Amino acid sequence: MKDTPLDLSHLAAVDGEYAARLLRRIREASLAGDRPPVAPRPVIEASWQRMRRLGVSPDGRTGPLVMTPEELEHRRRTSALGEVIRGVSDGLTGLVDPSLQILVVSDEQGRILWRQGSAKVMRRADGIRLEEGAAWSEQATGTNAIGTALAARVPVRVHSAEHFVHTLTRWTCAAAPVHDPRDGRLLGVVDVSGPATGFHPTTLALVTAVARLAEGELRERHLRAVERLRSVAAPILNRVGGRSVAVDTHGWTVAVTGMAPVDRLPLPKSVRPGRLWLPSLGMCAVEPLPGGWLLTVREEPPPDAESKVVLDLSRPRRWSVTVSGAAGSWARELTPRHAELLYVLAEHREGRSAAELAADVFGDRTRTVTVRAEMSRVRRHLAGVLAHRPYRFREEVEVAVVRPAHPADLLPHSTAPAVADGRLRG
Numbered sequence: 001m002k003d004t005p006l007d008l009s010h011l012a013a014v015d016g017e018y019a020a021r022l023l024r025r026i027r028e029a030s031l032a033g034d035r036p037p038v039a040p041r042p043v044i045e046a047s048w049q050r051m052r053r054l055g056v057s058p059d060g061r062t063g064p065l066v067m068t069p070e071e072l073e074h075r076r077r078t079s080a081l082g083e084v085i086r087g088v089s090d091g092l093t094g095l096v097d098p099s100l101q102i103l104v105v106s107d108e109q110g111r112i113l114w115r116q117g118s119a120k121v122m123r124r125a126d127g128i129r130l131e132e133g134a135a136w137s138e139q140a141t142g143t144n145a146i147g148t149a150l151a152a153r154v155p156v157r158v159h160s161a162e163h164f165v166h167t168l169t170r171w172t173c174a175a176a177p178v179h180d181p182r183d184g185r186l187l188g189v190v191d192v193s194g195p196a197t198g199f200h201p202t203t204l205a206l207v208t209a210v211a212r213l214a215e216g217e218l219r220e221r222h223l224r225a226v227e228r229l230r231s232v233a234a235p236i237l238n239r240v241g242g243r244s245v246a247v248d249t250h251g252w253t254v255a256v257t258g259m260a261p262v263d264r265l266p267l268p269k270s271v272r273p274g275r276l277w278l279p280s281l282g283m284c285a286v287e288p289l290p291g292g293w294l295l296t297v298r299e300e301p302p303p304d305a306e307s308k309v310v311l312d313l314s315r316p317r318r319w320s321v322t323v324s325g326a327a328g329s330w331a332r333e334l335t336p337r338h339a340e341l342l343y344v345l346a347e348h349r350e351g352r353s354a355a356e357l358a359a360d361v362f363g364d365r366t367r368t369v370t371v372r373a374e375m376s377r378v379r380r381h382l383a384g385v386l387a388h389r390p391y392r393f394r395e396e397v398e399v400a401v402v403r404p405a406h407p408a409d410l411l412p413h414s415t416a417p418a419v420a421d422g423r424l425r426g
Helices: 009-014 016-032 040-052 069-080 085-093 119-126 147-153 203-239 336-347 354-361 368-382 417-425
Strands: 100-106 110-117 156-161 171-179 186-195 246-249 253-257 274-278 283-290 293-299 305-313 319-325 328-334 398-402
Touching: 016 040, 040 147, 069 110, 085 100, 085 110, 085 171, 085 203, 100 147, 110 319, 119 186, 147 156, 147 171, 147 186, 156 203, 171 203, 186 203, 203 246, 203 253, 203 283, 203 293, 274 336, 305 336, 319 336, 328 336, 336 354, 336 368, 336 398, 354 398, 354 417
Parallel strands: 305 398
Antiparallel strands: 100 110, 100 186, 156 171, 171 186, 246 253, 246 293, 274 283, 283 293, 305 319, 319 328
């Protein structure tokens, strides 16, 4: 027997029937708790384990409708993906066979917002509830490309019997997550699905490329918005004395005077005109600009230092850090890499050198340049609570880590040795 996971992409393209039979045997043995003839791919095995813990039935129905037409329309209007959906669909139209596959776009919760393709395939998709308004997170539909790409935060292909729920095993799908380049937030996924008989090994690469094109379009739109705001803010800052900075609503700097420029300032979720304390600037006067804010630093004694940091790793796809103290509190979502680094520092309050962090995160003590660059980015937003030489949380700061309910769900995307050790220790 083979224990090494086998990627059946090329085999499915050459001998689809044999690959489908082998996948069925792998699925049946794994669900029965027996040793499969070939180990499932790691991303699939990890997803199946999550399904067992969530209590998803392999014989259940899929994709229950959870949105009214009004809610669906609201989500479409408020989704940043709505700005680029035409480019996404145009990017895939000439690359996939519309007679065999359909294009699906979901939001960050796995709810399908748009669907496009031939009427014939969409009728078949209706049979598995792959339709607009349906929930396709792993919790709702089991292992599938949309939900698993959201859970793992990486492009995923799920072919035939790799699906956890039996009613999906005649389908194949490939999905890639789309992130907002302004703040790294997960926006949703682009997916191509169709009957398993129409499987093609290049579909995942195509979907991934189109997701990157969507992110590129969002980035270009953001840069144009920044330039428009800069044209308004620059003359104002020329008349303002002292230390001032103009930022867009996401905290990206567009103009600055009297201080060293930074790429981005962490802002609380709710900003209003008036007074605002920021860890990196101190007390600021806040005035509205069209599409952003003017922050003028007030030379006042700083409030008491932050007293508590909460690192929230409990959610499967969105990790955050919250800092609270006498000046109030503010929160920031974390990239996967920054979540790993802060988790390691929370576990090692005595601190870690760059080489130790490199071993913790990459399994390679020589990757200190990468670690220093990432820690520099982290400290731009957490300078008040992080120290260096060695990297650590400051001694006076209370640090709490909110972990997922099951140890195996700790940063499920991560291959960092320190995170893998944390999963084992629970």
